[in-house]
Amino acid sequence: MLHNPLLKKLASVDHLTETEEQAAMALCHDVRAIPRRKDIVSEGTSPDRIHIILEGWAARYNVLPDGSRRITAFLLPGDFCEIHATVLKKMDHSIIALTDCQVAFVSPEQINSIAGSTPSLARAFWRSTLIDEAILRRWLVKGGRSDAFEAVGHLLGELYVRARLVGLTSDHSLEMPLTQEEIGDATGLTPVHVNRVLKRLREFELATIKGGTLRINNIEALRQESGFNPDYLHLSVYDSRP
């Protein structure tokens, strides 16, 4: 397995031939560093480059009229930021680097030319964006009626499984840079309440966050307690690897 997270991500989503892998890798030439807390793309702009996260964590978010922030997605290594910007010109949300990031800058033309030259890679991109949409739908389902305990438990479970796809986990643990406020912005809870929920998750020995490391003590119990079922990620590769 290669160390390029884009390839790992795509491999978890669809089978790739060597030609396709090379075409995907060729997208990662113009790599730049983005510092923590800086917008990668901002709402209202028309980006002239598509971005792919290669290292670090980022988040899609909107700012509400009252000034509060709503995170609608977390972006991990291997994730596209705004492949849709090739079609919808204006960004209707912003993307911020939650940690220092390494980001590949790709021109829309490069993406478009892949549609012609390597159609099955284009298909893998499409699959990937559709899975993003499925995740979005699941967040909506989870956010609606389930309580805070389920919402946070589910989020941690999802992040763990997604991180494992790109090789960011080891021994049921994961470097997880999110603050409690960010978890709150993603689940629609106040940081205060996130704190109380995390305490309960710790007490029930389901998941523990300590020193920037998330440890899933018992993923099977987490699945039951928080109704987390990773089927919606449409992974061919779900199993119980560390």
Next chain:
Amino acid sequence: MLHNPLLKKLASVDHLTETEEQAAMALCHDVRAIPRRKDIVSEGTSPDRIHIILEGWAARYNVLPDGSRRITAFLLPGDFCEIHATVLKKMDHSIIALTDCQVAFVSPEQINSIAGSTPSLARAFWRSTLIDEAILRRWLVKGGRSDAFEAVGHLLGELYVRARLVGLTSDHSLEMPLTQEEIGDATGLTPVHVNRVLKRLREFELATIKGGTLRINNIEALRQESGFNPDYLHLSVYDSRP
């Protein structure tokens, strides 16, 4: 303007030439009736036909472990049900007819061949699915922190604008078949509370539902009170037509 809602929808999303319009129209040959309350597609299945709503209302939904239902989208005439099923084989949610519907059945091959023969129509399809995703994101943003009043107000505003695109409105009114329970399933509220919120919307003279008709008394006030801003629909055609 033609009476085919698919064309109206696509025209609101992208400019179409006559050739493209004819190609789109050609998709609507195999039209079938689906009775109210029947699933158009069910979770877990692999549909061998893509469906387009031509008449009536439908909804995407998931059933939670506790038996409650969460609606993640409303589908109006002109909307695709599961164009993503060409790539993701299994449905991770169901689609139900909320009223008696007329639905076009399209084979995946027809869709795929359009990608080759009429690429700019394919682009309009893509635009359309990306707007669906933007709507999804907006629901997430609205559902998270805003209160019930905003959530319901926003939903009614969105439905009104979307319905207007396909010519379903007249004189600030719209045939709106949703029950209060369905509105609750879409906003994450109980039907009891939806009722109280609708009462307030009525009292504030923002929106009134009566006898299956939704009347938007004051869309400008609704925009302000519920933070409804239709920009996320990415419409080139937003204005204040009835």
Next chain:
DNA sequence: CGTGCGATTGATTGTCTTCAATAATGGTGG
């Protein structure tokens, strides 16, 4: 004319927010 679904209203309970204060953590410069 009953039957069933949807709408409406009331009373009570519970979860999460808000406000507030303090403790831990991590990074920076002297």
Next chain:
DNA sequence: CCACCATTATTGAAGACAATCAATCGCACG
């Protein structure tokens, strides 16, 4: 290396919004 500052985490108490439980009403339809 330590003091200082900003950020994040933690805990408590009070209040608000929506859920829940429960009952009634209205209406369409067989």
